Amino acid sequence: MFTLLNVAQPDTLEAAYNILKEKRSNAVLGGCAYLRMGSQTIHTGVDLSKLGLKYSKDYGSYIEIGAMTSLRDVETNAAVNNYADGLLPKAVANIIGVQFRNVVTVGASVFMRYGFSDFLTALLALDTEVELVKGGRMTLAAFLDTPRSKDILTKIIIHKTKGHAAYQALRNSASDYPLLTVAVSQLDGEWKIAVGARPTRARLAVQAAALLRDGDNDMTAEVMEQAAQTAVGELSFGDNSRASAVYRQAVAKTLIKRAIAEVVACK
Template identity: 45%
Template structure:
């Protein structure tokens, strides 16, 4: 569990950022679903719930997903379904249960860049961007590879374009952490393929035409942990990629 010395609900992103960078042990609160599993002393806990970041917004050319949007909102959004099919529903529906998804946030899931993050894997399959308050807007793949630094994730920006997309994952039982995750999207013949839970954080594994599942797998690094061995992950990776490619092909 964690302890909090001071609680702040800022009225602006600037106030939130100044508080975050004022001390090393100050931190932003998301849904707190993963934060509560750790042991740490927080100086100032910063709650972003008053900043209007809990909406999925159609801006005309893009779709913006605020940092405080819940995983349940991702799962049930008709706007996201119209553009990307069942990609986000399939990505988050296996995460614990509905009550958990009502509380866990997109910002917490993405900013943490956890190796087991289904959300990050799904987003990497799209040409998404991340808007950070201090650094500005960066591509999702660049963000995933960046070192951790103090900043505030404002929103995820997605192109408002229809994509054929598929999300695949391997879990030994429902609601458990994934052993391996894979997402594929296709538009105008260009595929984007992401792989996560290797158990390293997800990465954009391929972008281009005519993907080869085995060649993509051979280009990735896999490791072992308590859930599966590196060899097992390497064996099932091309299977998940092929399943996703077949589903994408059927949607086109």
């Protein structure tokens, strides 16, 4: 259990950011679901609940989701369900339980770059941007490659490009964290393959996606097999208590092929 010495509830993002950077041990408080599993001491927890960051809005060409929105809100939102074959709701539906998903926030899930995050893997397969107080707006892929710094993620923006997407994951038990996650999409003719829980955070298999684009007019089982094999080769896999690297590689090949086949079937 973490130790919290003080709590601040600022009225503006500027004030929240200033409090956050005052001390190294200050931290943003989201739903605190994962924070509770740690043992750190936080001098001042910055509570964002007064900043109006709990919302999901459909602007026609894009969907905007505030950082304090829960994963349960994402799961039940009509606009999110109607986009990309319901990729995001499918990705979060098996995260532990409804009570847990009512607590976990979008901002924490993305900003903390959790390796086991189903949500992050699915977002990476979409045309997603993030917006931060200090860092400004950037693609999710670019954000994941930037060093961790003192900042506040305020929202994510999902551009609604036409196409289809599929999600696959494997767990040792229904309520456990995933031992591997896969999201595949074809949006506006561009393929994306995202693989997470390797056990490190999700990454795009760029070379594998290029093979799918080249073979788009003749998507045979051989092309899918080659893409899956290429993805396993270009991404790294590791060991932890849930699975070995070798097992993850084997699972990745199977889940990637399944997800590609699902997208092709939707077309």
